[in-house]
Amino acid sequence: MTRPTLTQATGPAHTRILGLGGVRGENVVTNDDIAGPIDSSDEWIRQRTGIVTRRRAGAGTDVIDLATDAANLALKDAGLTGADIDVVILSTVTYFHQTPAGAAIIADRIGASPAAAFDISAACAGYCYGIGQADALVRAGTARNVLVIGAEKMSDFVDPTDRSISFLLGDGAGAVVVGPSDTPGIGPTIWGSDGAQAHAIRQTHSWLATRDEGLGWPTLRQEGQSVYKWAVWQMAPVAQKAMDAAGVTADQIEAFIPHQANMRIIDQMIKTLKLPESVVVGRDIADTGNTSAASIPLATERLLREGQVSSGALALQIGFGAGLVYAAQVVVLP
Numbered sequence: 469m470t471r472p473t474l475t476q477a478t479g480p481a482h483t484r485i486l487g488l489g490g491v492r493g494e495n496v497v498t499n500d501d502i503a504g505p506i507d508s509s510d511e512w513i514r515q516r517t518g519i520v521t522r523r524r525a526g527a528g529t530d531v532i533d534l535a536t537d538a539a540n541l542a543l544k545d546a547g548l549t550g551a552d553i554d555v556v557i558l559s560t561v562t563y564f565h566q567t568p569a570g571a572a573i574i575a576d577r578i579g580a581s582p583a584a585a586f587d588i589s590a591a592c593a594g595y596c597y598g599i600g601q602a603d604a605l606v607r608a609g610t611a612r613n614v615l616v617i618g619a620e621k622m623s624d625f626v627d628p629t630d631r632s633i634s635f636l637l638g639d640g641a642g643a644v645v646v647g648p649s650d651t652p653g654i655g656p657t658i659w660g661s662d663g664a665q666a667h668a669i670r671q672t673h674s675w676l677a678t679r680d681e682g683l684g685w686p687t688l689r690q691e692g693q694s695v696y697k698w699a700v701w702q703m704a705p706v707a708q709k710a711m712d713a714a715g716v717t718a719d720q721i722e723a724f725i726p727h728q729a730n731m732r733i734i735d736q737m738i739k740t741l742k743l744p745e746s747v748v749v750g751r752d753i754a755d756t757g758n759t760s761a762a763s764i765p766l767a768t769e770r771l772l773r774e775g776q777v778s779s780g781a782l783a784l785q786i787g788f789g790a791g792l793v794y795a796a797q798v799v800v801l802p
């Protein structure tokens with residue numbers, strides 16, 4: 469028998485971010501509010517991290533609520549409704565259901581069903597992982613519009629007595645719609661992982677140990693100095709590769725929007741990348757804290773809302789974190 473030749477999908481040549489929305493946890497938590505149990509101070513936290521306050525959600529708000537609110541704002545900004553969305557990607561490490569995926573619940577809440585829906589676990593690189601996937605799905609013809617959401621309620625993973633990472637963490641969600649474009653709006657994604665350093669940012673113990681060894685609720689820990697060095701020395705070359713792959717130079721970038729991990733890491737990356745002073749830098753960490761997968765879209769939302777950058781600006785974004793994993797791309801802002 470002659471076997472038929474399959475039809476494979478093909479899509480539009482270009483994609484862009486069509487709309488963006490973000491929400492932050494409703495409570496403002498100061499350094500003084502959290503310094504006591506870790507024998508720290510407002511001054512120490514400001515100097516080492518640049519964080520002045522962090523935003524955290526109350527008990528009545530979960531990560532799906534944050535994600536849904538951000539998704540609805542992104543749809544409105546794009547001039548679309550849930551019915552226009554073919555795929556919902558939720559990037560999170562703080563949705564505490566093994567199954568089903570949070571993305572399917574969000575798809576239902578925003579009226580996107582029967583959109584395909586799945587979660588990805590790429591921690592602080594999760595938003596840029598999602599953008600890379602959305603771009604590929606649209607250009608492959610597998611979807612027309614993809615909703616990418618980075619959402620975290622990191623406060624659920626916080627141990628108030630932990631000095632290593634908990635004081636950095638905040639809650640929020642940022643979402644974008646990625647869809648077809650007449651001109652290129654998302655540069656190639658440069659991404660990767662280094663599982664040999666999985667221990668550098670980790671959960672204290674597994675859910676199995678929680679059940680079998682009576683260890684209680686797991687929380688987050690990090691090896692701060694190793695993460696700092698990795699981020700500073702190894703992530704700038706990744707960001708440079710993203711610019712090279714997109715065919716742009718540092719002096720053509722209008723905004724630099726790195727993961728909001730730590731202000732000192734952001735400052736060092738600017739130096740290493742030799743970004744000119746004209747480049748506007750996302751520094752949302754000062755008031756919002758580190759919101760993992762939500763941090764880049766939230767920093768972007770703020771730059772646009774405050775008029776620090778305009779629609780159409782070229783932005784270099786890079787996410788990096790637990791895995792260790794990383795992803796970067798140059799995008800045209802919506």
Ligand SMILES: CC(C)(COP(=O)(O)OP(=O)(O)OC[C@H]1O[C@@H](n2cnc3c(N)ncnc32)[C@H](O)[C@@H]1OP(=O)(O)O)[C@@H](O)C(=O)NCCC(=O)NCCS
Pocket residue numbers: 506507508509512516517592631632633635669690691692693695696729730733758788789790
């Ligand atoms: C976490 C971080 C702020 C800690 O700063 P650091 O300078 O590396 O801190 P160290 O562990 O070297 O400790 C330095 C001193 O501060 C103290 N210290 C550590 N954590 C502290 C805290 N939370 N509050 C107050 N003091 C603290 C230490 O006891 C030590 O005191 P000593 O000098 O008297 O011995 C820093 O390592 C960092 O920013 N790392 C990157 C973290 C990051 O961005 N993670 C997110 C990745 S997604």
